[in-house]
Amino acid sequence: MKIPKRIQPLVEEGLIDSVERQLMSGKEATVFVVRCGQEIRCAKVYKEASQRSFRQAASYQEGRKVKNSRQARAMEKGTRYGRKMQEEVWQNAEVDALYRLAAAGVRVPKPYICFEGVLLMELLTDSNGNAAPRLNDVPLNEAMALDYHAQLLKQVVLMLCAGVIHGDLSEYNILVDAAGPVIIDLPQAIDAAGNTEAGAMLERDVNNLRNFFSVCAPKLASTQYGKEIWRLYGDGLLTPESVLTGQVEIDMHPADVGAVMHEIALAEQEEHERQVRLQQMLN
DSSP, X not given: OOOOTTTHHHHHTTSOSEEEEEEEEOSSEEEEEEEETTEEEEEEEEOOTTTOOOOOHHHHHTTOOOSSHHHHHHHHHTOHHHHHHHHHHHHHHHHHHHHHHHHTTOOOOOEEEEETTEEEEEOOBOTTSSBOOBGGGSOOOHHHHHHHHHHHHHHHHHHHHTTEEOSSOSGGGXXXXXXXXXXXXXXXXXXXXXXXXXXXXXXXXXXXXXXXXXXXXXXXXXXXXXXXXXXXXHTTOOOTTOOOOSOOOOOXXXXXXXXXXXXXXXXXXXXXXXXXXXXXXXX
């Protein structure tokens, strides 16, 4: 097929020899099957910000680091240079997450290089050598649903132990290759310790899995794995070997309003004393 304009620079650099076909198109990017020497890989071409239908970028960018203060200021002001840097940060987040998660044992595609807004990575295939289908296109029975759900919970835990939350996990960004589910599409991945919405995003990811698989496996419908995983993480008890039950005990003890008011009074007294000391210093 004709080489897309965005992929042409990789052809000129000798990173890609030919484009075989378009594989899929999503809200963030279009993916092509490409030939690199004797290997078949895929090239993920990120869409421009104005063309993406993913509109929640701000909450995902919290906690992300940039190279220097000049870039940070430009991104904050929204200048042309700042928008360019913001796109680079968005794209590099996926590459960084892929390497980080692969090192942690998470099943993700192997990345090769990100060049001029195109991510070159491993092409996942099924047992017949065809491109691996999305999870939502795979026929499931109850046993398969329970098995895949358990496998993906394990992956979510491994990700969180590595400090990463997918942030947009669903049946549409999970592929099923010859060995089982593989997590894809990570440009919105967040740092669990650096984003104030991390807990809500983790729980939403896990609930998306629950809602999808419970159609074939109704016993999953009442589970609360998201809350359980995040509670273990917050208490510093989450490990790749953590045994999950899907149940969370609700604290039924009444709130100690008196103790809370006492703490507030102490804080107000400390602030008053600080203001008095400050006034004395000024006088």
